[in-house]
Amino acid sequence: MAKAPPKPWPTGEAEQIEPLVRRVLAPNPSPFTYTGTQTYIVGLGDGCAVIDPGPDEPAHLAALEAAIGGEHVCAIMCTHTHRDHSPGSRPLARRTGAPIVGCAPLAFDTAGPRADEGFDPEYAPDRVLADGEAMSGPGWTLTALATPGHVSNHLCFALEESGALFSGDHVMGWSTSVVVPPDGDMGDYMASLQLLHERDDRVLYPAHGPAVTKPRQLVRSMIGHRRQRENQILRLLGEARQQVGELVAQMYKGLDPKLTKAAALSVTAHLIDLERRGLVVRSEDIWQTS
Template sequence: MAGPPPKPWPTGKAERPEPLVRRLLAPNPSPYTYTGTQTYIVGDTGPVAVIDPGPDDDAHIASILAALDGAEVAAIMCTHTHRDHSPGARPLAAATGAPVVGCAPLALDQDVLDAWGPRADAAFDSGYAPDRVMEDGEAMTGTGWTLRAVHTPGHTSNHLCFALEETGALFTGDHVMGWSTSVVVPPDGDMGEYMGSLERLHAREDRVYYPAHGPAIDKPRQLVRGMIGHRRQRENQILRLLGDAPLAAADFVSRMYKGLDPRLHGAAEMSVTAHLLDLERRGLVGRSGDIWQTA
């Protein structure tokens, strides 16, 4: 996990990493968001798309509108519904009249909520209501651009990436980030699906990734290959530790994440839990109450 770059950060300023793409940083830095959420505007002179409008923050929405400079917005597109990604869709839609399209709303049934506690959906935008849900392979188009949805569940069940077909860029949301591995938090996050989605991206030939957090990734297949290897190492580490003694999920954190920011211990425990649930599904581990052991 990389530390943030020195300040000042370009919060609220439109940067142009390539001719069809502008990028704006929201003022919501944190241990989970790095320097903040990055909103992307795709398109130049004609109708444009806005990807991941970010939090419902007046200053950020004003920055997006200023960068648009009166341009028509064909679509406001959300990769997933974490609260640092989609809530800005509502005020931006009200200001521009554009439809909200992209990922589906979160759907956790009551049995799941009861099993994991009343705050199992706390990190999600409960007010997200898209005008259109994009299916895998479906496209939005505008003047000189085509954005095609790539279904990448795992970080969340409803996560999409968007491929800009004209330039070979992929907007990866939180599935692949430029500063850290993505956190997979059950019950909605699923490690098996996350690994499958990484394999799917590795099979593609995208030129560059634009993540919602951190710098652009100019060697995407190399990074994804490393991420897959990293997750397999974590999996093997869990199995080795369980070979020594049964453990609760929280017991793994100090053994596996040396020097981790204490504010991220909860996230690390959730990622370990996601690995354990995947290993359990594959018949490699079992549990008795909160204690896990090898099968």
């Protein structure tokens, strides 16, 4: 996990990062959002799409409106429904009249402690994009790529005209994604990483952190990192039956206490995947190799 760059950050500024793409950083930095959520505006002139409008934060919405100016908004597109990604879709839709398009809504009980921003229960898309479906506007086409794992409804969006992929929280340059059961699934996450590794995207634009200019190299290292964690768990459980907290203490030495819950949830996601594959078993909260 990389440290945030020194301030000032370009919060609220519209940055032109390639001819069809502008980026606006929301003022919601945290240990889980890095410097904040990055909203992307795709298209210039006759019509645009807004990807991951971010939190329902007045300053961020004002910055988006300033960046859009008088341009027609064709769609407001969400990669997934964490609270730092999709709540801004509703006020932006009211202001622009644009439809909310992208991932499916989630409906399940989110009670209990969580290590991320939590889910947006009011997300209500006008159109859900299935894997391979596209949204288009003047001079641009965004194709949905189903990438479950971080959450079950996660989508990436491929900008066909430039070879860029908006990767949401699935792949980020500053940190690996938190996979939080029960909706987050480590097996799905690994399969989605493999899917991206087999693509030839030119650049990834994540919702948090810098652009990824060597996508296949980074994704390959992320797959290796997760396999290393998996092997570490199997080795530790081969030595002794253990609880999740005991595993975390051995696997994440020197971890910032703020991130302990996230680490525990990540380990739990690995354990559930290993259990499904018949490599570990549990008795109440004690895990061991099978």
